[in-house]
Amino acid sequence: MLAGKRVLLIIGGGIAAYKCLELIRRLRERGISVRAVMTKAAAEFVTPLSVSSLTGDKVFTDLFSLTDEAEMGHIELSRDADLLVVAPATADLMAKMAHGLANDLASTVLMATDKPVLIAPAMNLRMWLHAATQRNLETLKGDDILVVGPTEGDMACGEFGPGRMAEPAEIIAAIEAHFTGAKPAARGPLSGLRALVTAGPTHEPIDPVRYIANRSSGKQGYALAAALARLGAETVLISGPTVLPAPPGVTVTRVETARDMLAATKAALPSDIAVCAAAVADWRVAEDAEQKIKKKPGEKGHKLALVENPDILATVSQLKKGRPQLVVGFAAETEKVIEHATAKRKRKGCDWIVANDVSPASGVMGGDLNTIHLIFDGGSEDWPILPKQAVAERLAQRIADHFTDRTSDK
Numbered sequence: 001m002l003a004g005k006r007v008l009l010i011i012g013g014g015i016a017a018y019k020c021l022e023l024i025r026r027l028r029e030r031g032i033s034v035r036a037v038m039t040k041a042a043a044e045f046v047t048p049l050s051v052s053s054l055t056g057d058k059v060f061t062d063l064f065s066l067t068d069e070a071e072m073g074h075i076e077l078s079r080d081a082d083l084l085v086v087a088p089a090t091a092d093l094m095a096k097m098a099h100g101l102a103n104d105l106a107s108t109v110l111m112a113t114d115k116p117v118l119i120a121p122a123m124n125l126r127m128w129l130h131a132a133t134q135r136n137l138e139t140l141k142g143d144d145i146l147v148v149g150p151t152e153g154d155m156a157c158g159e160f161g162p163g164r165m166a167e168p169a170e171i172i173a174a175i176e177a178h179f180t181g182a183k184p185a186a187r188g189p190l191s192g193l194r195a196l197v198t199a200g201p202t203h204e205p206i207d208p209v210r211y212i213a214n215r216s217s218g219k220q221g222y223a224l225a226a227a228l229a230r231l232g233a234e235t236v237l238i239s240g241p242t243v244l245p246a247p248p249g250v251t252v253t254r255v256e257t258a259r260d261m262l263a264a265t266k267a268a269l270p271s272d273i274a275v276c277a278a279a280v281a282d283w284r285v286a287e288d289a290e291q292k293i294k295k296k297p298g299e300k301g302h303k304l305a306l307v308e309n310p311d312i313l314a315t316v317s318q319l320k321k322g323r324p325q326l327v328v329g330f331a332a333e334t335e336k337v338i339e340h341a342t343a344k345r346k347r348k349g350c351d352w353i354v355a356n357d358v359s360p361a362s363g364v365m366g367g368d369l370n371t372i373h374l375i376f377d378g379g380s381e382d383w384p385i386l387p388k389q390a391v392a393e394r395l396a397q398r399i400a401d402h403f404t405d406r407t408s409d410k
């Protein structure tokens with residue numbers, strides 16, 4: 001039972017601190033009492049008054065104001081709790097915890113406790129990926145500290161990647177899992193299923209230094225792979241050249257050309273789900289030169305002969321043996337979006353097509369927003385304009401619903 005449990009919430013100084021207000025509300029709805037400690041930096045992001053209004057208790061911020069006998073000491077603060085939750089756990093708080101530093105109330109409480117501790121890291125993706133943070137994370141895991149998140153997505157700093165604090169619902173699930181002894185929610189509706197996702201552009205060599213490419217960033221496919229993995233699918237991401245880091249929990253195979261991408265896709269089969277989000281080059285140079293092509297004196301131009309690349313989506317969709325149960329393609333269109341995408345679904349033989357308008361005015365290519373029409377057998381659905389991250393989550397959920405419906409039909 002969760003009702004009656006006591007959580008000591010330690011709020012670190014990061015933009016994600018605002019999510020703690022929601023977290024406190026949801027914990028209290030479940031009958032869990034919450035007492036909060038805030039670092040000095042946390043109070044720059046949310047006010048102690050907001051936090052205390054929601055906890056219904058004093059907020060503790062200062063180590064040296066706890067000396068009064070009538071006040072709670074830092075030892076009592078942790079003694080009084082069943083679980084300590086650090087959210088957001090900043091890089092600084094994680095480092096202090098890993099190294100046993102105690103120079104403010106939050107870190108002192110964390111040092112003085114013998115209670116279980118759950119952290120929800122949140123920071124810029126480069127800080128998260130930094131070797132020092134990853135080392136500290138390993139140390140903390142070795143110390144039996146529980147960890148939820150971070151997740152991947154658009155960050156307040158304008159970047160994209162891992163480092164976003166887990167949503168309050170995920171933190172609550174982790175807290176519930178701790179108290180009830182249930183398995184944490186790494187298992188989801190897609191558990192036991194395999195998914196493969198292609199993403200990014202392909203590079204087709206012209207000679208050793210030149211290539212044909214396109215403006216795909218890979219963001220949509222990476223976000224999808226992350227979302228499928230979060231729902232429990234064993235996910236393989238086959239990625240053309242991008243600057244994006246591997247999404248957490250996803251196996252990434254990096255390739256350059258369409259032919260490599262096809263080979264890696266075949267190697268990732270069998271799979272229950274295939275989502276082809278890559279912007280595969282339609283053509284490659286018939287014969288890429290072994291040496292850099294030189295300008296010849298007097299030559300006015302240079303002709304390149306192009307040949308067609310294999311179509312990965314069509315190949316996977318039309319497999320006679322071992323076809324994934326659900327094959328999803330993307331259609332980037334600049335006009336008559338639904339009409340063209342509907343024809344494409346038939347031509348390629350996939351089950352769903354996610355059609356998006358990539359006309360220059362839409363700003364979709366390389367941008368963070370996407371307007372989607374989901375096209376399936378016998379109909380289509382228009383989605384509102386959404387961040388690519390939200391498109392990924394919604395699509396992953398649709399995929400999960402598809403598999404749940406099939407199972408419950410049986």
Ligand code: C5P
Pocket residue numbers: 198258276277278279280281282309310311312313314328329330331332344
């Ligand atoms: O024909 P078009 O390139 O517009 O189709 C887009 C869809 O087909 C996308 O899902 C893309 O990933 C996939 N595709 C592919 N292999 C190709 C070309 C496109 O998998 N050679």
